Amino acid sequence: MSxxxxxxxxxxxxxxxxxxxxxxxxxxxxxxxxxxxxLPDLPYDYNALEPYISSKIMELHHKKxxxxxxxxxxxxxxxxxKAEEKGDFTKAASIAPLLNFHGGGHVNHSLFWENLAxxxxxxxxxxxxxxxxxxxxxxxxxxxxxxxxxTTLAGIQGSGWAWLVKDKESDTLxxxxxxNQDPVTGAFVPLLGIDAWEHAYYLQYENRKAEYFDxxxxxxxWKTVAKRYD
Amino acid sequence: MVNFDNILKYLAVQAPLxxxxxxxxxATKMAVQEYTLPALPYAYNALEPHISAQIMELHHSKxxxxxxxxxxxxxRLHVAAVGAGDIASQIEMQQVIKFNGGGHINHSLFWKNLAxxxxxxxxxxxxxxxxxxxxxxWGSLDDFKNAxxSTLLGIQGSGWGWLVKDSANGLRIVTTKDQDPVVGRDVxVFGVDMWEHAYYLQYLNGKAAxxxxIWNVIxxxxxxxxxxxxxxxxxx
Ligand SMILES: [Fe+2]
Ligand SMILES: [Fe+2]
Numbered sequence: 001m002s003x004x005x006x007x008x009x010x011x012x013x014x015x016x017x018x019x020x021x022x023x024x025x026x027x028x029x030x031x032x033x034x035x036x037x038x039l040p041d042l043p044y045d046y047n048a049l050e051p052y053i054s055s056k057i058m059e060l061h062h063k064k065x066x067x068x069x070x071x072x073x074x075x076x077x078x079x080x081x082k083a084e085e086k087g088d089f090t091k092a093a094s095i096a097p098l099l100n101f102h103g104g105g106h107v108n109h110s111l112f113w114e115n116l117a118x119x120x121x122x123x124x125x126x127x128x129x130x131x132x133x134x135x136x137x138x139x140x141x142x143x144x145x146x147x148x149x150x151t152t153l154a155g156i157q158g159s160g161w162a163w164l165v166k167d168k169e170s171d172t173l174x175x176x177x178x179x180n181q182d183p184v185t186g187a188f189v190p191l192l193g194i195d196a197w198e199h200a201y202y203l204q205y206e207n208r209k210a211e212y213f214d215x216x217x218x219x220x221x222w223k224t225v226a227k228r229y230d
Numbered sequence: 231m232v233n234f235d236n237i238l239k240y241l242a243v244q245a246p247l248x249x250x251x252x253x254x255x256x257a258t259k260m261a262v263q264e265y266t267l268p269a270l271p272y273a274y275n276a277l278e279p280h281i282s283a284q285i286m287e288l289h290h291s292k293x294x295x296x297x298x299x300x301x302x303x304x305x306r307l308h309v310a311a312v313g314a315g316d317i318a319s320q321i322e323m324q325q326v327i328k329f330n331g332g333g334h335i336n337h338s339l340f341w342k343n344l345a346x347x348x349x350x351x352x353x354x355x356x357x358x359x360x361x362x363x364x365x366x367x368w369g370s371l372d373d374f375k376n377a378x379x380s381t382l383l384g385i386q387g388s389g390w391g392w393l394v395k396d397s398a399n400g401l402r403i404v405t406t407k408d409q410d411p412v413v414g415r416d417v418x419v420f421g422v423d424m425w426e427h428a429y430y431l432q433y434l435n436g437k438a439a440x441x442x443x444i445w446n447v448i449x450x451x452x453x454x455x456x457x458x459x460x461x462x463x464x465x466x
Contacts (some may be wrong), residue, residue: 158408180387198426
């Protein structure tokens with residue numbers, strides 16, 4: 001497992017260059033290449049979330065960390081496909097944790113970039129419409145929700161994420177956490193995710209993570225969150 | 231000198247308070263031991279250029295201090311919850327004790343199993359018996375280092391990599407997630423912190439370089455003492 005992860009490290013630079021190729025152009029005959037994950041562009045500039053998240057954090061987070069998950073996901077998919085071809089299902093199953101980790105990392109970060117926005121544009125403020133109503137119904141008030149989310153984020157032991165989620169059956173909202181890069185799946189639709197890994201804030205906030213959790217409310221894209229809710 | 235005995239009993243036994251008092255249970259009479267931040271055995275800049283002074287200072291004076299503070303608070307709340315017969319709060323506090331108590335133990339071990347690169351302690355010759363056992367297990371010291379480094383880089387999320395001695399005197403590489411400490415019969419010989427706070431300010435996302443450089447500051451003398459059971463730390 002660890003050796004597979006290691007092999008992705010030297011491949012990083014090549015993958016960065018390769019990611020400049022548009023997915024359509026990379027379309028080839030094998031199903032593996034067709035399903036290749038690529039690093040999505042950020043919907044804003046690296047410095048657009050300042051002063052709440054520094055340009056340097058955004059650049060490393062997107063170009064290095066997210067790219068590593070994309071590369072790791074593709075490697076895991078490729079190795080699973082190879083094992084499947086050989087009928088080696090034990091091998092295929094052994095790659096599952098890497099698929100979960102890198103696949104989750106890719107999904108989580110893709111959602112995260114989209115649910116942030118510059119404070120000068122859609123970022124910050126409070127949700128409107130049905131989402132606002134749902135938050136008030138399920139948390140009492142927006143302020144109560146915000147506090148509960150911050151308490152949850154502060155309570156994460158180690159690396160992970162906190163999410164505002166909607167239950168598919170009942171439509172009710174709740175806050176859940178996921179360890180490491182475990183994605184939100186199953187009964188829940190992820191509406192708003194906040195990355196609580198140290199790489200998300202350390203260069204700017206160091207050990208003062210509560211300041212990061214306070215600051216991030218200035219750049220939440222409620223339009224995106226509302227779209228996911230509807 | 232850090233005394234881990236109580237925390238370890240606490241973590242190992244599911245009825246932790248008895249391990250503290252050793253007497254008939256009476257929460258109101260019980261004095262909870264206060265844990266304190268141990269001093270580093272070297273200056274903050276002593277591990278440069280492999281680990282920067284800024285990282286060491288934050289890591290010790292802020293992160294480790296937070297584990298100590300939160301551990302003490304949780305222990306007090308746990309005692310209060312026992313006094314009140316509130317089992318739900320006891321269980322809640324046990325999670326907090328596990329995390330922060332583990333953080334305190336792990337970092338206390340970590341500081342001591344590091345040393346300035348130019349010191350005698352960082353030469354493998356300071357660990358003759360341990361290195362012989364490593365060579366027996368992995369073939370060579372380099373093979374062991376490669377295996378250990380790969381294990382460190384394979385950790386998903388926050389955690390630690392450890393060389394441990396098991397009850398049959400065999401050596402193994404293990405990982406623990408978040409702040410889980412090595413407990414039970416395994417004796418930690420040395421550990422490496424793979425939380426991002428341990429390297430990010432200097433190495434950014436380049437954790438492979440951190441792992442490569444950590445070998446320059448491993449305190450083989452401490453490792454030998456833990457392996458042979460001659461240092462206080464092996465009470466763990
Ligand atoms: Fe992240
Ligand atoms: Fe640490």
